[in-house]
Amino acid sequence: MKDEIFKKPIKKQFEFDESVASVFDDMLVRSVPFYKEVIDLISDLIVKNLSSNDTVTDLGCSTAQTLLEIYKKSDKNLTLIGIDNSEAMLKRAKNKAKAYGAKIDLILGDILKESIPKSKAIISNYTLQFIRPLKREKLVKKIFNSLEEEGFFIVSEKVISEDKVLNLQLIEEYYEFKKKKGYSDFEIAQKREALENVLVPYSDKENMEMFKNAGFSYIEIIFKWANFSTYFVKKSAS
Numbered sequence: 001m002k003d004e005i006f007k008k009p010i011k012k013q014f015e016f017d018e019s020v021a022s023v024f025d026d027m028l029v030r031s032v033p034f035y036k037e038v039i040d041l042i043s044d045l046i047v048k049n050l051s052s053n054d055t056v057t058d059l060g061c062s063t064a065q066t067l068l069e070i071y072k073k074s075d076k077n078l079t080l081i082g083i084d085n086s087e088a089m090l091k092r093a094k095n096k097a098k099a100y101g102a103k104i105d106l107i108l109g110d111i112l113k114e115s116i117p118k119s120k121a122i123i124s125n126y127t128l129q130f131i132r133p134l135k136r137e138k139l140v141k142k143i144f145n146s147l148e149e150e151g152f153f154i155v156s157e158k159v160i161s162e163d164k165v166l167n168l169q170l171i172e173e174y175y176e177f178k179k180k181k182g183y184s185d186f187e188i189a190q191k192r193e194a195l196e197n198v199l200v201p202y203s204d205k206e207n208m209e210m211f212k213n214a215g216f217s218y219i220e221i222i223f224k225w226a227n228f229s230t231y232f233v234k235k236s237a238s
């Protein structure tokens with residue numbers, strides 16, 4: 001279903017409710033630059049680095065797009081786990097997993113409260129940005145502790161530039177991207193307002209410092225376009 005949520009004047013902050021979930025797959029492809037390429041890259045790296053019986057956990061899995069991609073690509077017997085606190089998202093994730101005959105454990109819960117299963121890989125695709133800054137640091141430490149010694153964390157985030165002028169120029173580039181994907185100026189402005197104080201982006205430097213402070217040994221940006229980054233973060237350096 002096409003995302004037309006912000007065509008009408010909005011009355012509340014952004015929430016992952018039934019209306020967002022019903023258009024979510026379309027929303028992500030049209031709102032996150034190179035979304036499909038990023039999911040492709042992440043799922044390839046997961047399949048390359050994991051062995052049979054390893055566990056991968058996706059925090060804020062939404063409709064399970066990444067886990068399904070891993071399922072489709074891997075012939076290894078991986079344990080796939082997704083955690084999300086939106087019932088509407090998990091309902092769709094369950095239907096998609098069923099349609100593909102994929103065994104994915106989908107847990108309805110808050111990633112701040114749930115214990116994260118011991119995993120070889122943990123993914124957080126555009127989810128940390130929704131966690132309040134003070135809680136975000138603690139969550140990253142919990143993620144570090146939930147990884148096996150050889151484990152790694154793949155994170156995608158919307159980011160800010162530390163240079164004010166460049167930051168505004170990159171935001172403009174992003175709005176141009178959204179316009180090319182069919183969103184109007186009104187829809188873009190309304191979504192920006194709804195996300196104010198809900199989505200809090202860090203700079204690349206702040207994110208990398210947060211990973212380092214949590215104990216991670218190796219951090220690399222594996223994808224970057226304007227104000228969007230994906231990091232590959234290893235628990236122990238190899």
Ligand code: GEK
Pocket residue numbers: 016028059060061062063064065066083084085086089109110111112124125126127130131
């Ligand atoms: C994808 N990773 O398709 N606990 C659990 N889930 C949460 C929490 C929380 N505290 N806060 C937010 N979420 C997906 C896209 S979307 C990103 C991830 C976006 C969930 C929320 O319900 C939503 O499903 C997801 O995190 C963020 O690659 O919409 O920009």
